[in-house]
Amino acid sequence: MIHLSIGGLVIALEADGAFPLEVTGATRRFVVEEPAAIDCRIRARWGAVEPAPGPPRFDSGGVWKVYDEGDGLRFDFHSATFGTIPYKSARFDAGFQRGEVTFHSPYFQPDQPLYPLEYPLDEILATQLLGRTGGIELHAAGIVDTDGEGWLFAAQSGGGKTTMSRLWLAAGGAVLSDDRIIVRESGGSIRMFGTPWHGEAELSVASSAPLRGIFLLHHGSENRCVRVVAPTSLAELLTRAFPPLWDRSSVDAALAFLDRLTEAVPVLDLWFHPDQETVAFLRECSAEVSRR
């Protein structure tokens, strides 16, 4: 059995028989020894995936769809490379405490190493678990400055997260991820967690830090930061988050969490021009935020 800890969410992975289970890439950094508590237990297996009998609850418009199945959910993953039958199907109970991932065996070599939670299932599972345990995944780079304080730089794709990450690395900061960060309440405060889901710079660390502030990135000709107040800050973060939109109670939980987050942590618009002045400017901006 393999245990992963991502954002404080603990997932146990095991496989039937000779299934070639392997954890790949940056996710290897998130493997842990047997933990005290497990949020979700997953078994991977070969099988013959049958198409789902009815219409989906939600269609991503991309590689996956989700169906109601009993009290739980079934996620089917398609790729044009293979054909019309899902290459992978994942079933979970209503509480997402147990799951089973079936790979359609005709599509694969029997000894081909496979990671059952390969994207996007890993993130889908994380968002579902966060909807039940509290927290949210943000489209953001997570930076830990040399004083140990954490700052998020949130943006949609192309918004400058990896560029900002590289600037901070050069200035002695640490990058928990240059693309996806999990934010949760822990011990009465807000913490940000690195994830294996990185951007172009492939920056990913299995660590966490206290979250002191959030910057909403914008491209600009000069560096400028402006405080954003609620409820605008909540709405802006929602467009840079990954709530499970097909699960109403999880969306409610995500909104409630974002409400608490924006009350507890300052959010600022940041227009930046990436140069040698950017980090120094941000440290001044951060110091101003911390004084308030």
Place this chain on the structure above:
Amino acid sequence: MEQRDETQPEETKKQYRKPELFRFPLRAEEAVLGFCKTASTGGPNVGNCAIPSACFSQGS
């Protein structure tokens, strides 16, 4: 039967503000984790495209 006093002094009443509607841009294809990062869509980088998977495509 006692009733709650529904009247309020004028000075404690909140001033009426007409509701305003604001739009915030959302990239649906990113938000629903449906796609991998390509030149035209957003998504996380998937380093290993040799294994057939959601992110396998010729030239990715």
